[in-house]
Amino acid sequence: MNTMKKNPIIHLLSNTFNKILSIFNKFYYYYILGANFSYIIKKAIYNFGCIPFLGQGYYCPICEKHFRKFIEFSSSQHKFIICPRDGSRKRQRLIWLFLKKYTKLFKNSLKLLYVAPVYCFDTRFKKMKNIDYYSIDLFSSNAMYKMDLTKLKFKSKSFDAVICNHVLEHIEDDILAIKEIYRVLKIDGWALITVPIDIGLEKTFENKKIQTAQERLLFYGQKDHLRLYGKDFRERLDIVGFNVSQINFSEKLNNQSLSQCGLNEEEIIFYCKKNQ
Numbered sequence: 001m002n003t004m005k006k007n008p009i010i011h012l013l014s015n016t017f018n019k020i021l022s023i024f025n026k027f028y029y030y031y032i033l034g035a036n037f038s039y040i041i042k043k044a045i046y047n048f049g050c051i052p053f054l055g056q057g058y059y060c061p062i063c064e065k066h067f068r069k070f071i072e073f074s075s076s077q078h079k080f081i082i083c084p085r086d087g088s089r090k091r092q093r094l095i096w097l098f099l100k101k102y103t104k105l106f107k108n109s110l111k112l113l114y115v116a117p118v119y120c121f122d123t124r125f126k127k128m129k130n131i132d133y134y135s136i137d138l139f140s141s142n143a144m145y146k147m148d149l150t151k152l153k154f155k156s157k158s159f160d161a162v163i164c165n166h167v168l169e170h171i172e173d174d175i176l177a178i179k180e181i182y183r184v185l186k187i188d189g190w191a192l193i194t195v196p197i198d199i200g201l202e203k204t205f206e207n208k209k210i211q212t213a214q215e216r217l218l219f220y221g222q223k224d225h226l227r228l229y230g231k232d233f234r235e236r237l238d239i240v241g242f243n244v245s246q247i248n249f250s251e252k253l254n255n256q257s258l259s260q261c262g263l264n265e266e267e268i269i270f271y272c273k274k275n276q
């Protein structure tokens with residue numbers, strides 16, 4: 001048993017620093033990360049804003065930096081654990097580890113379509129020389145092309161991979177969007193698709209009478225969601241023709257990785273192959 005006591009001055013300084021850090025944590029979360037800044041401003045903010053968080057104990061696999069803590073914030077429904085250096089969330093760090101372990105995205109030359117880019121992935125993909133990279137978004141100016149996922153302006157069988165995370169729940173005709181992903185993939189191409197799923201729900205819930213932001217928040221959990229996916233989500237991928245592997249990737253990781261990297265243990269990854 002370790003009987004060494006901490007030096008009281010170091011203990012006091014450490015406590016004071018942690019208190020200041022937790023105040024900064026709130027400020028950083030509310031006023032910086034929530035704002036819709038351009039990438040140039042974001043990059044500058046992240047570069048300096050992450051400095052007080054640097055240290056040992058936590059690790060972000062996307063930016064590959066170590067931290068004394070992540071930015072933590074709890075709402076009534078979610079606990080956000082955000083990387084101070086690139087703004088990545090729990091689910092994004094999990095997906096990144098999956099991509100590294102189970103795909104050739106970081107090795108082979110391939111043409112990638114990324115739907116609705118987020119800063120942490122987008123900035124890394126742009127730097128990868130093995131990727132012929134395309135990003136689309138219907139609204140965000142950070143994407144390379146402004147495009148509707150249900151009406152892609154790309155040729156059939158033109159991409160090796162498509163990444164589409166937490167997008168389909170915002171789209172009126174989500175099956176049409178999945179069909180478009182299937183269409184633009186080459187034979188043997190793959191799509192990594194994730195959506196928020198209520199694991200307690202057998203069948204996806206959607207009702208066209210639910211129209212207002214308040215109703216959507218109440219029934220679907222978010223103001224701009226158009227349905228609440230249940231355990232049957234996979235069927236929407238199956239019927240389009242994908243060969244789907246449904247993977248609870250966190251089960252394949254040890255507890256140390258889960259806590260050190262701050263990963264989402266509930267996120268289900270749908271790895272969808274186009275076989276013909």
Ligand SMILES: [Zn+2]
Pocket residue numbers: 060061062063064065083084085086087088
């Ligand atoms: Zn990071």
